[in-house]
Amino acid sequence: MNSLDRIELLMDPGTWDPMDEDMVSLDPIEFHSEEEPYKDRIDSYQRKTGLTEVVQTGSGYDRFDRKKGIVCTFRWGFPRKNRRVFPRFLIKDIQSIRIEFKEGIYAHRVLYMEIRGQGAIPLTRTDENFTLREIEQKPAELAYFLRVPIEVF
Incomplete structure (x- = not known):
């Protein structure tokens, strides 16, 4: 295989x-x-x-279940025995959706989920190169779904 x-x-x-x-x-x-x-x-x-x-x-995925009140994120970690990273969070612990803009030589636009007591969990890769429209639309839809504010950094 x-x-x-x-x-x-x-x-x-x-x-x-x-x-x-x-x-x-x-x-x-x-x-x-x-x-x-x-x-x-x-x-x-x-x-x-x-x-x-x-x-x-490859990248992982995020699953949002408002009915159960949980968010599951799946990420591939460094290749080793336990390389699957599968943290779960309560939706009620999500404080905001955060957009980080960095311009210049190392420009990127990254979307994060700010979790109470956990910090910022990245929802996108730093190399995805979203258009301005995409980086505005995705967090707006997600923040609306989760009923949380958007923060821009």
Whole structure:
């Protein structure tokens, strides 16, 4: 079973959002191996699995259930035994939806959920590059749904 098959078993349908799909394993330092050359092993595994890279990266998802009064966020952590991060929060503990704007060389627009006693939980990646319309619309809809204010930083 390759990693994408395993991801399909673990994730809800339609929730896997892969990143870095164009990444390819290489051997830039010409790693020495007593066995089969490392570059040949990479090529062999790529043919065998149909994948270009051993590590599959993707984002998580957020599930808001107003009926039960909970928010579940799913994130992939660093690859290790317990890499699935699945915190749950009570909707009543959500203080606000926060938008962070940073302009300049390291510009980004990030959406956060401010949780009482937990701090800010990111809802978007820093590299998503939302348009101004999107970064205004998403938090407005979410704040309306959760009945919380919007803060802009």
